[in-house]
Amino acid sequence: MPLVLDIGSGTGRYIEAVIETTAADRGLAWQAVACDASRFMVSSGHVTDPSLNRVVALAEALPFQDESFDAVLSFNAVHHFQLEAFLGAAARALRHGGLLLVYTRTPEQNTRTVWGRFFPDFAERETRLYTEQRLRATLACYPQFRFARLEERPWRMRKTLGRLIQQARGRCYSTFSFYTPTEFELALQTFRRRVAAAYPDPSNISVRNDHLLLVAPRY
Numbered sequence: 001m002p003l004v005l006d007i008g009s010g011t012g013r014y015i016e017a018v019i020e021t022t023a024a025d026r027g028l029a030w031q032a033v034a035c036d037a038s039r040f041m042v043s044s045g046h047v048t049d050p051s052l053n054r055v056v057a058l059a060e061a062l063p064f065q066d067e068s069f070d071a072v073l074s075f076n077a078v079h080h081f082q083l084e085a086f087l088g089a090a091a092r093a094l095r096h097g098g099l100l101l102v103y104t105r106t107p108e109q110n111t112r113t114v115w116g117r118f119f120p121d122f123a124e125r126e127t128r129l130y131t132e133q134r135l136r137a138t139l140a141c142y143p144q145f146r147f148a149r150l151e152e153r154p155w156r157m158r159k160t161l162g163r164l165i166q167q168a169r170g171r172c173y174s175t176f177s178f179y180t181p182t183e184f185e186l187a188l189q190t191f192r193r194r195v196a197a198a199y200p201d202p203s204n205i206s207v208r209n210d211h212l213l214l215v216a217p218r219y
């Protein structure tokens, strides 16, 4: 059975969705491992697939045998990793012909989100995201990923103002941790005002949530 690793898996919501979708659409069965640096995240996931293995581990120092995975995935997490060490670890973990998939957001894409546009200082305070240029330049140092390609994934979604406020209060992005509680409350008030002014119907807010997808077969 093919083996897939999700790095920076958080609660494991994406890897579970991948397993479910590929099983339903293509009849594929995966053996999956979800790994994350946070013990809390690893243990707090809602496990729908009992065969999912959960491991506490750093993206930069994976505790797995070389060439043991058919696919290595990472969603919304690479900006937390030291990029060179992560790519090196992923190259070692993948078997030849295996696939690395990284789903992330660039600083430019972040600026175009509803948060980047309306939440004061949101894009400026988030300095961890990798630019497309930085990703390309770093990938070029790894001959194992010589056939890597980067694809812009445009994505629009509909939200209500209430849902956006709820997400901010739930600190849906770690960027919000860069605000003191007082700064956050003031910024949230400004955000609410700006969004209400830009969208007359608060129950129908169309926002951009574009991402970058890195697809790299392991050579």
Ligand SMILES: C[S@@+](CC[C@H](N)C(=O)[O-])C[C@H]1O[C@@H](n2cnc3c(N)ncnc32)[C@H](O)[C@@H]1O
Pocket: 007, 008, 009, 010, 011, 012, 013, 014, 035, 036, 037, 038, 041, 057, 058, 059, 060, 074, 075, 076, 077, 080, 081, 082
């Ligand atoms: C924004 S969350 C994304 C979680 C999940 N992939 C998702 O999209 O729901 C980023 C995750 O990366 C983890 N993380 C941060 N630094 C890490 C590292 N060096 N190695 C492994 N995981 C790390 C965090 O604990 C967190 O769960």
